[in-house]
Amino acid sequence: MSTNLYQLTRVLEAPVISEKSTVAAEKDKQIVFKVQRSATKKQVKSAVEAMFNVEVDAVRVLNVKGKQKRFGRSLGQRSDWKKAYVKLKAGHDIEFATA
Numbered sequence: 802m803s804t805n806l807y808q809l810t811r812v813l814e815a816p817v818i819s820e821k822s823t824v825a826a827e828k829d830k831q832i833v834f835k836v837q838r839s840a841t842k843k844q845v846k847s848a849v850e851a852m853f854n855v856e857v858d859a860v861r862v863l864n865v866k867g868k869q870k871r872f873g874r875s876l877g878q879r880s881d882w883k884k885a886y887v888k889l890k891a892g893h894d895i896e897f898a899t900a
Contacts (some may be wrong), residue, residue: 812840812848817884829888832895836862836885844867845885855893861886 811873814835822833836845841842849857863886867879889895 809844809848809851812837812844813852816827822852825886830891830894832887832889834885834887836883838864838881838883839886841881842884845887849887853895855895857887858890859888861888 814837817833817835819833822831825831825833832849834845834849840848840862842862845862846857846860849855859887863884865882865884866882868876
């Protein structure tokens with residue numbers, strides 16, 4: 802395994818399973834991933850293509866700001882994170898149950 806392929810496997814952290822992401826998957830064939838904060842669109846595209854053997858049409862990334870939460874009398878801050886919307890080309894699909 803080359804170091805480049807090893808670095809690409811670390812780009813994707815987890816799929817985001819929410820109501821909004823399920824609607825995007827059904828309607829627009831988009832899969833939502835939580836990715837590293839330093840990841841670029843090209844890295845996300847290469848990682849998805851290498852890990853799931855699919856062709857990616859487009860990638861949109863956005864930074865999600867961490868919420869401020871209260872723990873008793875003290876305030877806390879959740880970490881910021883990055884989310885990627887990956888649109889697949891026609892005829893390609895990712896099944897997380899078998900992947």
